[in-house]
Amino acid sequence: xxxxxxxxxxxxxxxxxxxxxxxxxxxxxxxxxxxxxxxxxxxxxxxxxxxxxxxxxxxxxxxxxxxxxxxxxxxxxxxxxxxxxxxxxxxxxxxxxxxxxxxxxxxxxxxxxxxxxxxxxxxxxxxxxxxxxxxxxxxxxxxxxxxxxxxxxxxxxxxxxxxxxxxxxxxxxxxxxxxxxxxxxxxxxxxxxxxxxxxxxxxxxxxxxxxxxxxxxxxxxxxxxxxxxxxxxxxxxxxxxxxxxxxxxxxxxxxxxxxxxxxxxxxxxxxxxxxxxxxxxxxxxxxxxxxxxxxxxx
Amino acid sequence: xxxxxxxxxxxxxxxxxxxxxxxxxxxxxxxxxxxxxxxxxxxxxxxxxxxxxxxxxxxxxxxxxxxxxxxxxxxxxxxxxxxxxxxxxxxxxxxxxxxxxxxxxxxxxxxxxxxxxxxxxxxxxxxxxxxxxxxxxxxxxxxxxxxxxxxxxxxxxxxxxxxxxxxxxxxxxxxxxxxxxxxxxxxxxxxxxxxxxxxxxxxxxxxxxxxxxxxxxxxxxxxxxxxxxxxxxxxxxxxxxxxxxxxxxxxxxxxxxxxxxxxxxxxxxxxxxxxxxxxxxxxxxxxxxxxxxxxxxx
Numbered sequence: 076x077x078x079x080x081x082x083x084x085x086x087x088x089x090x091x092x093x094x095x096x097x098x099x100x101x102x103x104x105x106x107x108x109x110x111x112x113x114x115x116x117x118x119x120x121x122x123x124x125x126x127x128x129x130x131x132x133x134x135x136x137x138x139x140x141x142x143x144x145x146x147x148x149x150x151x152x153x154x155x156x157x158x159x160x161x162x163x164x165x166x167x168x169x170x171x172x173x174x175x176x177x178x179x180x181x182x183x184x185x186x187x188x189x190x191x192x193x194x195x196x197x198x199x200x201x202x203x204x205x206x207x208x209x210x211x212x213x214x215x216x217x218x219x220x221x222x223x224x225x226x227x228x229x230x231x232x233x234x235x236x237x238x239x240x241x242x243x244x245x246x247x248x249x250x251x252x253x254x255x256x257x258x259x260x261x262x263x264x265x266x267x268x269x270x271x272x273x274x275x276x277x278x279x280x281x282x283x284x285x286x287x288x289x290x291x292x293x294x295x296x297x298x299x300x301x302x303x304x305x306x307x308x309x310x311x312x313x314x315x316x317x318x319x320x321x322x323x324x325x326x327x328x329x330x331x332x333x334x335x336x337x338x339x340x341x342x343x344x345x346x347x348x349x350x351x352x353x354x355x356x357x358x359x360x361x362x363x364x365x366x367x368x369x370x371x372x373x
Numbered sequence: 374x375x376x377x378x379x380x381x382x383x384x385x386x387x388x389x390x391x392x393x394x395x396x397x398x399x400x401x402x403x404x405x406x407x408x409x410x411x412x413x414x415x416x417x418x419x420x421x422x423x424x425x426x427x428x429x430x431x432x433x434x435x436x437x438x439x440x441x442x443x444x445x446x447x448x449x450x451x452x453x454x455x456x457x458x459x460x461x462x463x464x465x466x467x468x469x470x471x472x473x474x475x476x477x478x479x480x481x482x483x484x485x486x487x488x489x490x491x492x493x494x495x496x497x498x499x500x501x502x503x504x505x506x507x508x509x510x511x512x513x514x515x516x517x518x519x520x521x522x523x524x525x526x527x528x529x530x531x532x533x534x535x536x537x538x539x540x541x542x543x544x545x546x547x548x549x550x551x552x553x554x555x556x557x558x559x560x561x562x563x564x565x566x567x568x569x570x571x572x573x574x575x576x577x578x579x580x581x582x583x584x585x586x587x588x589x590x591x592x593x594x595x596x597x598x599x600x601x602x603x604x605x606x607x608x609x610x611x612x613x614x615x616x617x618x619x620x621x622x623x624x625x626x627x628x629x630x631x632x633x634x635x636x637x638x639x640x641x642x643x644x645x646x647x648x649x650x651x652x653x654x655x656x657x658x659x660x661x662x663x664x665x666x667x668x669x670x671x
Contacts, residue, residue, distance in 0.1 A: 144582075148614075149582050149613050149614070150582075151581075151582055155453070155478055156479055156481065174548065175548070175578070176547065176548055176551040176578060177581060178551065178553070178557075178581070179548065179550045179551055179552070180453055180454050180478040180479055180550045180552050181454055181478055181479025181480060181550050182479060182480070182549065182550060183430075183454065183479075183548060183549035183550015183551065184550050185550075186550070187548065187550070246474075249474065250472065250474055250477065250481060250485065251480065251481035251484065252477045252478045252479050252480060252481015252482050252484070252485070253476065253477055253481065254453070254477070255476070259476075259557050259558075259559070259560075260557075260560070260581050260582055260584070261559045261581070261584035262557075262558070262559060265584070279475070280473070280474060280475045283475060283476070283559070284442075284448075284449055284475070284558055286558070286559035286584050286587040289559060289584040289588075290591075293588075293591060315447050316446075316447070319447075
């Protein structure tokens with residue numbers, strides 16, 4: 076009997092992992108906990124980077140990305156550039172369970188969701204629309220792209236099975252059809268029941284060029300702790316060049332022993348951990364050795 | 374001065390790498406060689422799994438996936454479920470060079486291509502349409518999904534720079550919006566100038582759950598030869614379960630010393646290698662130890 080645990084990115088990961096905890100208490104699997112947790116962030120209109128309330132693309136349309144991966148079976152499901160649904164994580168899970176494919180995008184993903192009985196809903200909130208109109212008028216060039224805070228959630232249930240999921244509305248005001256790292260198995264998320272799981276958050280254009288989540292799982296497979304694996308993966312990325320220091324990236328990990336880790340190439344990152352003893356938010360402080368190196372290279 | 378080299382999947386990789394060789398002789402970079410080689414397969418209507426002539430999706434529409442990745446810069450570009458263009462590899466390269474994003478799908482990718490001046494063309498050949506009509510009438514259930522032969526091409530130029538690309542029409546008669554491994558950085562392709570490059574071909578739904586190309590590059594980073602890395606990566610996949618033996622997968626690799634490798638979980642795979650001395654096709658024979666293990670597990 077394993078102690079269940081759930082880990083999620085960012086402050087909005089706290090109510091998410093609490094929902095994962097409730098799913099566990101109701102007998103849910105790791106995958107149930109992933110879906111239940113992520114849905115909380117998706118349905119919260121105040122979270123402007125995930126699901127309902129997420130900022131739209133350059134055309135003012137909300138296009139959502141999400142994916143799940145199952146530890147014991149290595150099954151996965153993903154949707155990209157999906158319009159018209161507030162909880163893409165549930166549609167990604169349905170792709171895993173019912174489609175012969177893993178990854179559906181755009182209009183094809185929308186048609187799949189409709190065939191599966193998901194109801195179309197408004198995804199653009201008044202607030203998100205207001206911010207898009209402001210952006211369109213001013214065409215503000217953001218130094219750091221806004222709205223790149225994916226929810227990633229890794230969970231292990233009492234049978235020792237792992238699952239991972241992530242969900243995002245992607246970069247705010249992105250080009251239509253843009254897909255980031257979140258729905259890409261290996262970049263936004265990865266899990267292997269024999270090792271552990273990981274999920275990334277940040278600017279997808281940077282993360283996906285390093286398969287950041289797969290890399291973290293691979294480093295854990297080779298013996299590193301979750302924390303060491305996250306640190307090494309972020310360092311490798313940053314070493315590749317200045318642009319990969321400036322584009323925010325963070326990653327969390329959970330191994331099959333229940334150890335957690337998280338690291339980022341910036342000092343804003345936090346992640347939430349739920350265990351039967353309670354939930355807490357962990358603020359990630361980059362190693363001064365890293366920040367010195369990253370800054371001296373500026 | 375490095376000896377230039379190009380490696381590509383399948384028999385149709387032979388005219389592809391010969392075109393890469395011509396690109397090298399005209400002073401082209403590794404990326405130029407990748408694009409020139411892959412365009413040959415894309416534009417050949419007799420290749421039913423890539424570009425023009427590729428088999429359509431279940432709705433009879435050709436949707437193409439392609440990606441490129443550049444060794445020295447770690448830049449990448451990709452398109453998924455793209456309709457209306459015969460050479461998606463050139464559009465993927467344009468995404469890399471001109472978009473602030475890496476991956477564009479569906480209608481957004483099409484609009485990007487139009488804005489960039491690419492001309493829309495018919496992509497469905499009469500022969501592909503005839504086969505789709507036959508499939509639609511008979512609804513033949515294929516034991517092994519037909520049409521999963523991606524062209525993947527890894528090249529190194531005389532400056533020692535590497536590049537990789539791949540292109541496919543995806544599984545024949547796939548669900549609309551389905552994206553396979555080919556445009557996913559890490560799954561269909563990966564390159565790191567410090568190590569080498571790899572590209573995968575086969576059933577994307579299997580390959581992308583193992584980040585097969587990234588894994589091969591990671592194994593080479595850890596000291597394996599390209600051939601050993603391909604073998605170990607395929608073995609890891611097959612060990613995960615029976616379904617990953619039955620779904621065809623193959624991978625090729627090239628390291629920065631110019632050594633090549635290729636392996637598959639079946640006996641149909643071949644790959645082409647071009648060097649200034651000439652081009653040859655290499656037929657891959659699975660290790661009897663593997664085939665015995667794979668068959669005894671049936």
